[in-house]
Amino acid sequence: MEIIPAKPIRDLRLLGGHPVLDFVNTVDSRRDRWGPDALQTCGDLLEWMSRLELVSAGCSIRLAKLARAHPEEGREALDEAKALREAIYRVALCEISMSDADAADLKLIEDGAKRWAAAQKLTLSPSGAIVWSQEISHLSAITARLASSAVELFIAREHRRPIGECPGRDCGWLFIDHSKSGRRRWCSDETCGTSARVRKYRAKHS
Ligand SMILES: [Zn+2]
Structure with missing residues (x-):
């Protein structure tokens, strides 16, 4: 089997439209094959x-x-964050298919977000405004930060477009559909969209 090397973090494409979906998309493919995982x-x-x-x-x-x-x-900290990432992925798929999310997945996200909220302190920002402190001082708080961001994404139902899943071969990336028509199909038209059209064309003319 061909070993596909994981992409360096700086080369990862950010197509999710929300940091949490880009977090889920740190797995290069979730369809046809799984991985590689950029978070090593x-x-x-x-x-x-x-x-x-x-x-x-x-x-x-x-x-x-x-x-x-x-x-x-x-x-x-890495293992904990990855367990959260997979829970977010499964919950997002449930949102897409309008099916019930697993209670354990929801609890994992909820617990992390609660931990994050409990650790926040009111502080004076350099500009003089009173803000919640956003700094992470412990490795164990990384997942809590990500979980809090996931809750913001999931509960913002009134203000955002639906989550989509790219049907491209070796893809399955998630994204917020910001397109005017609300019918965005691919994570990226230049990659997954183009290769699907090329495959279709070849199949038709072979
Ligand atoms: Zn794609």
Whole structure:
């Protein structure tokens, strides 16, 4: 079997339209094959969170250093985040198919979001505004941050478009359909859309 190398975090395409769907899309394919998974280390996860502005660059570097100094805690934080990612994926599919989500998946997301809310502190921002502090000081808070973002996505039903799933071969990425028609089919028309058209054309003319 061909081994497909995982893409570096900086090369991942951000097509989900929401950080949480881009988080789910860190698995390169969920159809026809599974993987590769771009999140190989806790450092990858933190680099990705910094890219999506879920943590500041400084915080990402600080936590990555912590993960290297305590590899077991880093591995645990990564495993926990990946378990959450898969729960978010399954819940999103349930939203798409309008079927009941698994209670354990919902609980995992809910518990993380509650942990995040409980750890927040009111602070004075540099501009003088009172804000909730957004800094993560422990590796164990990474998943809580992501879960909180997932809840924001799922409950924002009045204000957002539906979640879609790309039917492309070796894809299955999730995205928010921001298209005018509300009928966006592919994660990207240039990749999955084009290859599907090419396959269709070849099948027709062979
Ligand atoms: Zn696709």
